[in-house]
Amino acid sequence: EETFFYDFESPSNSSKNAIFNLGGSFASLHTGRKTHSDFISVVVRGGRGMESSMYTDTFSVLNYNSLKLDFWYLFENFNRRSSFVVEYTTKDDLTLWSIVKVYRRKDEENKIRRAGHWYEGYLQIDTSEIESLSLRWRCTASVPKEKVYLDDVTITGELIDPHNTQMPPNSLAALTAVTTEDVHWHKIAFSDFETPRPWGDFEPQNTTNARRETGAFSHSGTASLELTGNSGHESSVNTRSIDVSSYKVLRIHFWYYVTRFRRE
Numbered sequence: 001e002e003t004f005f006y007d008f009e010s011p012s013n014s015s016k017n018a019i020f021n022l023g024g025s026f027a028s029l030h031t032g033r034k035t036h037s038d039f040i041s042v043v044v045r046g047g048r049g050m051e052s053s054m055y056t057d058t059f060s061v062l063n064y065n066s067l068k069l070d071f072w073y074l075f076e077n078f079n080r081r082s083s084f085v086v087e088y089t090t091k092d093d094l095t096l097w098s099i100v101k102v103y104r105r106k107d108e109e110n111k112i113r114r115a116g117h118w119y120e121g122y123l124q125i126d127t128s129e130i131e132s133l134s135l136r137w138r139c140t141a142s143v144p145k146e147k148v149y150l151d152d153v154t155i156t157g158e159l160i161d162p163h164n165t166q167m168p169p170n171s172l173a174a175l176t177a178v179t180t181e182d183v184h185w186h187k188i189a190f191s192d193f194e195t196p197r198p199w200g201d202f203e204p205q206n207t208t209n210a211r212r213e214t215g216a217f218s219h220s221g222t223a224s225l226e227l228t229g230n231s232g233h234e235s236s237v238n239t240r241s242i243d244v245s246s247y248k249v250l251r252i253h254f255w256y257y258v259t260r261f262r263r264e
Helices: none
Strands: 003-007 020-022 027-031 038-046 053-056 063-074 083-089 096-106 120-126 132-139 149-159 210-212 224-227
Touching: 003 083, 020 027, 038 053, 083 120, 096 120, 132 149
Parallel strands: none
Antiparallel strands: 003 149, 020 053, 027 038, 038 149, 053 132, 063 120, 063 149, 083 096, 083 132, 210 224
8 A cells, every 4th residue: 555644834935745736726735723734724615616715736647446535524614414525537628527526514524513523524535447547536516605614635556566666657646745945744642541551652641730631632533532730740740752763853742721811
C-alpha cells in the first residue's frame, strides 16, 4: 500500500496539499475552532454544484487495484435530510462525476448530535480498470448556512505490484512531494486519555490536583486530563521518556479548556 495524508496546514507554503482545489465561492479554507486537528480545515456549503465543492487534481491510479479514502467531517446548521457526497470522475475536463457515497445528517453513522462532533468517513473505490481520476467532496444542502467542514484526508492506494518502483509523472507520490523544503514530520506520540490506553504516553497520575476526568470537558471522546491548583509536581503530568536523537525539532499540539481561572 501507499498512503498519503493531507491536513490543509500551510497550503501556500507546502506542495503537500497542492492536489486539492476549492471549487468556487461556496468553498473556503477555515482557520478557527472548527478543525479536526491543528489549525486549518476546508468548509463547503449550500448546494451550488462545483461552487460548493473541494476536488483534487487528476492523478494516476495505474499502480493501484483500489483506493481507500479516510477523512473527517463536521456538520453545521445541517437539516436532517441534507447531505454531501464524495464522487470521482475519469474525465480531464471534470465532467460526468460518479457518486461513490452520500453522507446524510439523518444516517445512523451520524447519530451523535453533540455540537462540534467530528465524524470519520471511509470508503473504497475499485480502480482496477481506471487509469486516472479526480476526487470531489460536494455539499448538496439547500441553503448556504448549511455547511460541512472537511479535514485530515488520507488516501491509500492498494498496489498491484508492491515491487514496482516506477512512479507515473502524475501519481500521488509525485504530486504531493514536498518541494519547498526538505522536512519530514513523524508523529511520536498521541494521547487522548480514552480507553483502552487511558494514559497513552503519559505517566499515570491520580493525585488530587492531576487526574483523568470523564465528564463534559473533553475535546473529543469522553475523557480528558484535569489539572488544578498550583502545587508543583502535584498539579502536573509528564510524558514517559522519549528518544529525540533523530529529530531537530519537536512540535507539540494540544487542546485545553480553562474553567474558574482568574484573568491573571
